Each structure stands twice: as C-alpha cells, then as structure tokens.
Amino acid sequence: MTRRIPTLLLTVFAATLFGSAPVIAQDAKSKPAAPSAAAPAAAPATTAPATDVNRFNRLLKPANQRNLPPMQDGIHDPGSEGTAALMPPLSAFETLPRSNAGNRVNWVKALEDRAINPRWDRVDTNAVPIVMDLNIVREVKGSMPDVVYPHKQHTEWLDCSNCHPAIFVPQKGANQISMAAILLGQKCGVCHGKVAFPVSECRLCHSKKKDGPVARTGQ
C-alpha cells in the first residue's frame, strides 16, 4: 500500500494542475509580472484582503471558468460583432459525454456513441475511416503502469500519414518516447496537450497494470 501513495499523490497533483491551468490571475485584465503580485491584485480593494489571499483554492481554476463563451475567453475581441455571432462551446457540449480535462468532452466516447459523426471526407458524407485495431504496449520503467498505444481510437480520427513516418517510425519499439518529450510537445505530445486529451490524464495512456518496479537494492 505504502508505495502506491507517492504515485497517487503525484498523479492527483499533476492532474489538478494540467487539467486546470494556472489561474493566478483570475481577475483577468491585469497580467501580473510575477505570481506573488497576482493574489493581492485580485483582492477586492480594502475590505478583507486576507480572505481572498488565503482563499481555499489559490491556483485551481474554478469550474465556472471552464468552457467560457467567446466573449469572455480572453482571446476573442468582445468589441467585434463577429465574436458575438460565434457559438459558445458549452452549448455544443451539452449533449456530449463529458471528461475531466481538455475540452471536458470525451471525444472517443462521443464517436462511439454516435453523439457526433464528423466527416472523414470534406464533402463525401458516406466516406468512412479504415480503422486499424492494433495495440502497441510500451514498457515503462518505474512504478507507472505500462503504456498501451491503441491504433483503433487514433485511426478513427487520423490518417496513417499523420503519424507515420514523421512523428513515429512504424515499427514497435523503434521510437524513443519519454514524458519529458511529451510535455514539450513532441511524440504523443504533438496532439496530447494541444487538441487531444491533455497529459494530466495519465491513466488513459498508462493503462496496463504491472507488478510494480523492483527495488534496485532488492531484499
């Protein structure tokens, strides 16, 4: 049991983070030069700054800051008529299965359940993907479960040429992949952490149980 704890903690910790973005500057407009300056700036004037400074979640993005409509999302210009005409994400997501990170939509399930039916061709509505069901297991050193890379869910969305050969040589084990590379936007991180579900969802990739790492000093 004990040895699970650090991993669990890490997972939870990282998940909180990646899933929910740094929110030091929740009060929007002011872009603080340093995080330390952010919290005081957010405090409502004179009354009781202490409560705000010591608010329960200092860094966790509150649920009501997710999937904001374009008018409030910080990158669209609220002064433009075009912005007002755009669709707010939440209204589209209402009917879709939810997840815990990214768009907070479970896109794999949305496809499976036919909640959405995105075209495979620009105009031909009858074209369907050639789905390949091939799992590649990548053993991971240390305590983390092994990674199972599923071709199935990927070929539902993507063409072979999207990954082969530019991102991955199509040969089991021929590619060096590490978490550091993924976090920096390489390998799996080309998509995961940008458009596909983010890196915080460890268990979606690290999905194959193993007995756990062997302590080097042994017994």
Next chain:
Amino acid sequence: MKQVPWVTRVRRGLTALLFAVVAITLWTPSDSRAEYGDIVINNYADAAGMRPAIFPHWFHRIRFRCKVCHADLGFQFKAGGNEITMLKIIDGQFCGACHNGEVAWSVENCDLCHSGKPNTPTQVHESTIQKLAVPVGQGGSKK
C-alpha cells in the same frame, strides 16, 4: 502484492523531474481561459490591420475528423506554420477549401474568423507547452 516501502534512486530522480515540471507549470501565470485547442493565427493579420484569426478545433472536430484537414488539406501540425494568406484562401486552399459558400459560409464574413484581440500572438490555447515553455509573466507566444 503490497509490501516493502521502497525508494529507488531512479524513482527519486523521476519524482524530482515530475515535480520540477509540475512546479514550473504552477508558477507560470496565465490568464488564458480560452477553449482547449483554440488556435490564434497571427503571422500577418495584425500588421495588415486585421484582428488575428481564431480557429476553434472543438467546433470543427464535431464536423470533421482530423484527417480531412491534416492529411487531405495539408494543414501542418503547427500553429502559424502554414503561412495562410487571404489569396490562398480565395483560391480554395486551407480555410478556403470549405469557407467557399458551399461546404461552409464564405470569406466575406471577415469578422467570424478575424475575431481575436489585436496583438494576440500566434498560439495554441490551453496547451501544455504553452504553460511550460513560456517565460513567467508573458501571455504565451509559441514563437
């Protein structure tokens, strides 16, 4: 199964690395609250006096699979990496393959695409790399 408390050196190194990464993430302030995967494209727009273009992935992936744009239409996986211009668009390339009045509304709806706050740099919104690789206190240019 559940036995000995143990800590290998490898494990400690990994933990340290992950915590470092996590820490960097933590202490990078960002006020981006845009939708995950929204892409701001601003190679030329600002300089030409237009608002930057914003491409919403969530909206398009409900209608098209990645393959349509990233294989058939040749969009590279890189924000700002396709050197999109209005000339290419009206000639039916990139956004113009669909925003042509047939597959989707056409180019005269300038404001629907050019809806970004002026001076917003080219970037992928809410991306892990945006949160990791940006110097403290800056918005999040990918360049």
